[in-house]
Amino acid sequence: MKSFKTILEEKGIKPTYQRLKIFEYMSRNIVNHPTVEMIYEKLLKDIPTISMTTVYNTLNAFLEKGLVDAITITGTEMRYDFNTDSHHHFLCKQCGKIMDIEVTCPFSEGKKSQHGHRVEEVHGYFKGICKDCLKDVKNSAEESSP
Ligand SMILES: [Zn+2]
Ligand SMILES: [Zn+2]
Numbered sequence: 001m002k003s004f005k006t007i008l009e010e011k012g013i014k015p016t017y018q019r020l021k022i023f024e025y026m027s028r029n030i031v032n033h034p035t036v037e038m039i040y041e042k043l044l045k046d047i048p049t050i051s052m053t054t055v056y057n058t059l060n061a062f063l064e065k066g067l068v069d070a071i072t073i074t075g076t077e078m079r080y081d082f083n084t085d086s087h088h089h090f091l092c093k094q095c096g097k098i099m100d101i102e103v104t105c106p107f108s109e110g111k112k113s114q115h116g117h118r119v120e121e122v123h124g125y126f127k128g129i130c131k132d133c134l135k136d137v138k139n140s141a142e143e144s145s146p
Contacts, residue, residue, distance in 0.1 A: 004020050004023050004024060004027070005020065007023070007067070008020070008023065008067075011065040011066075011067060012065070013061055013062075013065060017047075018043075018047060018050055018054055018058070019058050019061075021043055021046065021047060021050075022039060022043065022055060022058045022059070022062075023062070023067070025039055025042060025043060026039075026062075026068060026080065026082040027082055029082075030081075030082045030083055031099070031100070033071055033079040033080065033081050033089070033098040034079065034080060035077050035078065035079055035080070036052065036055050036056050036059060036078070036080075037052070039055050039059070039080075040052045040055045043055070059080055062080075063080075066084060067084070068080045068081060068082055068084065069081040069083070069084050071089055071098065071123065071125075073089050073091045073098060073125045073127070074091060074096075074098075079098060083100065086107065086108050086121075086122050087100050087101075087102075087108070088100070088101050088102075088103045088105070088123070088124030088125070088126065089101065089123075089124070089125055089126065090126045090127070090128070090130070091125065091126070091127045091128075092127075092128070092129055092130035092132075092133055093127055093128065093129060094129050094130070094133040095130060095132070095133050097130055099130070101126060103124055103126075105122065105124065107119060107122040108122070
C-alpha cells in the first residue's frame with residue numbers, strides 16, 4: 001500500500017506534517033463525514049499551531065485533486081468524505097449523524113448519461129430518523145404510557 005506521503009506527492013500536494021495529519025485523520029474517520037471545525041478541534045490537541053485556515057485550505061486542495069469528496073446534505077455546512085467512490089448518504093434529522101447507505105442506482109452500475117447529458121457526479125441525499133433514534137422514540141413512548 002502507498003504511504004500517505006506518496007499519495008499526496010503523486011497529486012502534486014507538498015506533504016507537510018499538518019497536511020499528512022489531516023489526511024490521516026480523514027482516513028481514520030471515514031464514517032464520520034467531518035466538517036472543517038470537527039477536524040480542526042481534533043487535531044488541535046496534537047498540533048497546537050494548526051489553524052482553521054490550514055485545515056480548510058488543505059481540504060480544498062484534497063477536494064480539487066479528488067482525494068476527498070464534499071457532501072452538502074445538511075444544506076448549511078460542508079462535510080468531507082474520504083470515500084470517493086460514488087455512494088449515497090442518509091442524514092438523521094434527530095441526532096445529525098450522516099451515514100453511507102446502499103441504494104441501487106443505475107449510475108453506480110456504470111450508467112454515464114441521462115437525457116443526453118454526461119453525468120460526472122451522483123449524490124443521493126436521504127433524510128429521516130435513524131434506527132438508533134427510532135429506538136429511543138419507541139422506548140420513551142413505552143415509559144410514559146400508564
Ligand atoms: Zn439519529
Ligand atoms: Zn460517505
